[in-house]
Amino acid sequence: MKKAIKPFWSYDVEQTENWLKGMASQGYILKKLKRASRTFYFEQATPQNLSYRISFDRNQGPVLASSLTENGWEIAAASGKWQILKNSYSEKDIKTAPVRQGIITHNRNVSFVFFGLLFYLLGVLLANVSTLASSWFQDGTIAVEPSPLWAITYLFLALTFGAIGLASYSIVKIKKSNQAMLQEKAAAAAEKQKHHQPTPKIPQPSGDFVKKVKLGWMYAPDRLESWLEKMEQQGYQLHHVGTIGTVFYFVKGEPRCMSYHAEYMSTVESSYFSIYEDAGWLKIFESWSAMEKWVIWSREYREGEEKPRIYTEGSSHLKRARRMASLYTILFLPMLFIYALNANREFQEFMHEGTTLSLFGVLPAIAFVLFLSFIYRMWAYYIRLRKHYSVLNS
Amino acid sequence: MNADKVMKKYIPMTETAYYILLSLTEPRHGYGIVKHVEEISGGRLRLGSGTVYGTLTKMQKDGVITVFADEERKTLYEITDLGKQLILAEIGRLKELHQNAVKYEGDFL
Numbered sequence: 001m002k003k004a005i006k007p008f009w010s011y012d013v014e015q016t017e018n019w020l021k022g023m024a025s026q027g028y029i030l031k032k033l034k035r036a037s038r039t040f041y042f043e044q045a046t047p048q049n050l051s052y053r054i055s056f057d058r059n060q061g062p063v064l065a066s067s068l069t070e071n072g073w074e075i076a077a078a079s080g081k082w083q084i085l086k087n088s089y090s091e092k093d094i095k096t097a098p099v100r101q102g103i104i105t106h107n108r109n110v111s112f113v114f115f116g117l118l119f120y121l122l123g124v125l126l127a128n129v130s131t132l133a134s135s136w137f138q139d140g141t142i143a144v145e146p147s148p149l150w151a152i153t154y155l156f157l158a159l160t161f162g163a164i165g166l167a168s169y170s171i172v173k174i175k176k177s178n179q180a181m182l183q184e185k186a187a188a189a190a191e192k193q194k195h196h197q198p199t200p201k202i203p204q205p206s207g208d209f210v211k212k213v214k215l216g217w218m219y220a221p222d223r224l225e226s227w228l229e230k231m232e233q234q235g236y237q238l239h240h241v242g243t244i245g246t247v248f249y250f251v252k253g254e255p256r257c258m259s260y261h262a263e264y265m266s267t268v269e270s271s272y273f274s275i276y277e278d279a280g281w282l283k284i285f286e287s288w289s290a291m292e293k294w295v296i297w298s299r300e301y302r303e304g305e306e307k308p309r310i311y312t313e314g315s316s317h318l319k320r321a322r323r324m325a326s327l328y329t330i331l332f333l334p335m336l337f338i339y340a341l342n343a344n345r346e347f348q349e350f351m352h353e354g355t356t357l358s359l360f361g362v363l364p365a366i367a368f369v370l371f372l373s374f375i376y377r378m379w380a381y382y383i384r385l386r387k388h389y390s391v392l393n394s
Numbered sequence: 395m396n397a398d399k400v401m402k403k404y405i406p407m408t409e410t411a412y413y414i415l416l417s418l419t420e421p422r423h424g425y426g427i428v429k430h431v432e433e434i435s436g437g438r439l440r441l442g443s444g445t446v447y448g449t450l451t452k453m454q455k456d457g458v459i460t461v462f463a464d465e466e467r468k469t470l471y472e473i474t475d476l477g478k479q480l481i482l483a484e485i486g487r488l489k490e491l492h493q494n495a496v497k498y499e500g501d502f503l
Contacts, residue, residue: 059455065462065472067421096470097463185467263444271424271461271469272447278425279443309442313410316448 002028002042009038010082011170012177013054013103020084024050033077033084040077051087052076055098056106064098071096081106100181101269111174114167121164185270210236210250217245218294219328219377221262222384228298232258238298241285245294257301261310264324265293281310314389321385325378332371339368395456400480403456407484413439414449415481418459418473424450427471453477 004023009016020030020040028042029050053073058081064073072089073096081102087094212231217224228238228248236250238258261281265272273283276297285296299308311317342364350361395403404411417430427450428441450471453459458477461469473481 059457063460063474065421065460065474067470067472068462095465097467099461099463099469100467101469261444269469274468275424275428275447276443278423279428281443310444311448312440312442313408313445315408316445319448320444 004040005038006040007038011173017052017054020052021050024048030076030084033079035079051091051094053085053098055083056081056102058102068096104178104181105267107174107178111171114170118167121160125160210252212248213246214248215246219374220381222381224262225260228260229258232256238284243288245285245287257303259299259301259308261297263295263320265295268293318385321382325382328378329375332375336368336371339364343368397476397479400456400458400476401483404480405484410441410445411449412484415477418471421470421472423468423470
């Protein structure tokens with residue numbers, strides 16, 4: 001049995017798949033994967049033409065969709081939520097594949113962890129360097145005490161640099177391969193699109209844009225939706241939204257009947273976009289951040305027609321709204337706590353020591369009220385939505 | 395999720411969940427499900443994209459359905475053995491409802 005160690009095999013699965021294919025063509029057939037030691041075990045056989053696909057499924061055990069099995073896919077090795085599938089069909093006969101989404105999401109989460117580690121380590125390093133630098137500037141010298149423990153210090157320093165290197169490598173590598181996997185899909189779709197009519201492009205306006213700034217609409221998305229719909233009825237057609245989602249660019253034109261929908265997604269899957277787009281919804285905005293993803297959808301309808309809706313059942317809509325409100329509440333609670341402490345301290349100082357209340361002193365109190373209002377507005381939105389559906393159902 | 399838990403969670407099924415699962419007689423794309431449900435319900439049910447996406451995600455998590463990609467890398471949804479068990483149990487329940495509807499219908503006319 002031949003062994004091969006691939007420490008970063010999961011970062012770029014396409015590369016690993018090609019490597020496995022190459023091994024099979026040399027007569028080494030994958031038998032087992034040990035994830036903890038990142039070791040691949042091969043059995044020697046006659047060279048074969050095999051295709052490999054790696055998949056990550058956090059939901060199910062190692063059971064394949066029967067469409068995959070019928071198309072020649074079988075499990076070559078499985079470990080935890082990872083599966084390596086192989087197929088002996090010729091490439092043109094392979095019509096199916098496991099989805100890439102699981103790997104994209106998993107690897108993105110891995111890179112978030114490395115981002116956290118990187119920030120922490122750089123912070124620690126910076127603190128040490130600044131201590132050294134300040135003592136250098138004060139005395140012009142750095143006194144080095146001889147100590148037998150210096151070896152440990154250097155070891156830690158080496159470990160820190162090693163970890164920084166590892167984290168940076170992981171982040172860059174994952175970003176590249178995730179982008180490639182997403183483009184693979186876009187390229188396949190474009191290939192097909194050649195035979196279909198192209199999607200209509202939004203025409204450039206002849207006149208100037210009417211710019212409107214809308215801050216904090218995320219805390220009451222239903223209000224944004226009705227505002228946009230009202231603007232459209234007055235002939236202000238939404239053309240696009242600025243990158244961070246605060247500036248709305250309108251074009252003056254004919255009044256339109258439009259249905260708008262703004263929603264929060266914690267994980268964005270490509271299947272999400274295709275279901276909406278296939279149904280005729282137009283994505284007018286998608287926030288840049290991968291962690292908190294806001295999407296605004298729009299769809300035109302004729303007068304007298306029923307307004308198209310994204311949710312035709314209350315429970316799925318309410319579930320999404322509740323998740324959004326809970327997540328932001330958890331996110332904001334620590335900030336509320338810190339601002340409350342600071343505001344209280346400023347207030348105590350003002351009361352007891354008679355210091356003048358500066359603008360800087362009131363800032364924590366303002367921030368506290370602001371974050372409290374965000375939380376209040378989100379739950380108010382949730383309650384409005386619940387009322388809406390209970391009226392609809394009764 | 396084991397079979398008992400899934401049965402308890404889904405039965406009786408909502409109309410949306412029932413028709414989505416019923417449409418998976420063959421693997422379909424997300425929007426393919428929407429169109430098929432509209433067709434077999436005689437145009438009565440037009441499922442919203444968000445509702446379908448949310449239900450499919452939930453069903454996938456519970457092991458009722460599974461996914462794979464086609465040549466265009468588009469996601470197709472397929473019913474699992476557990477899902478087949480579930481829809482058959484629900485169909486059995488609906489048959490009972492239907493039999494009793496036919497049996498006692500006349501008494502209300």
